[in-house]
Amino acid sequence: MIELKVNGRAARVEVDPATPLLYVLRDDLHLHAAKFGCGLGQCGACTVLLDDRPVFACLLPVGAIGHRAVTTVEGLGSADAPGDVQQAFLHEQAGQCGYCIPGMIARAEALLRRTTTPSEDDMRAAMAPSLCRCGTHMRILRAVRRAAAARGGGVVDPAEPVA
Structure with a gap:
């Protein structure tokens, strides 16, 4: 039996400790925001927060989590009350x-938990491990700038202002 803290709640699952966290989230806890993309930690679709740090849930064995807190996009808000x-x-x-958006949101959240005034380079570096095949990178970057501003900060040297 593995005990986890996910989105502020205690959870117990009966799985092999080597099972990737992503499978536990999706199959056992029915949290479907994090997606299976590549299974190699190269696309970022499975990104969740582990004690406020972004991690690839497809690579992280659930047995390695210990007492650290897991936060998924579902833990950041809902359709009725988005964060x-x-x-x-x-x-x-x-x-x-x-498809990539939950991982992108998790990465943006991790960045903004560290600082509400990142530089443009900080922002781009934080988001780089997540890939968007549709090409909405510029909108994603605008969204991170907007979220930073909403938290009372902002990107120090924005490539474009928040309108």
Whole structure:
């Protein structure tokens, strides 16, 4: 039996400790925002937060989590009450197919938990491990700028202003 803290709640699952966190989230806890993309930690579709740091859930064995907190996009807000990062992504229409968006939101959240005034380079570096095949990168970056501004900060040297 493995005990986890996911989105602020205790969870117990009966799985092999080597099972990737992504499978536990999707199959056992029915949290479907994080997606299976490549299974190699190269696309970022499975990104979740582990104690406020972005991790590839497809690579992380559930047995390695220990007492650290897991946060998925579902833990950041809902359709009825989106969190500020989710709201920024909606406002900027950052999702086209939407497959990468949960991982992108998780990465943006991790960045903005570290600082609400990142530099443009910080922002781009934080988002780089997640790929968007639809090409909405510029909208995604605008959404991160908007979320930073919503938290009372902003990108120090923005490539474009938040309108």
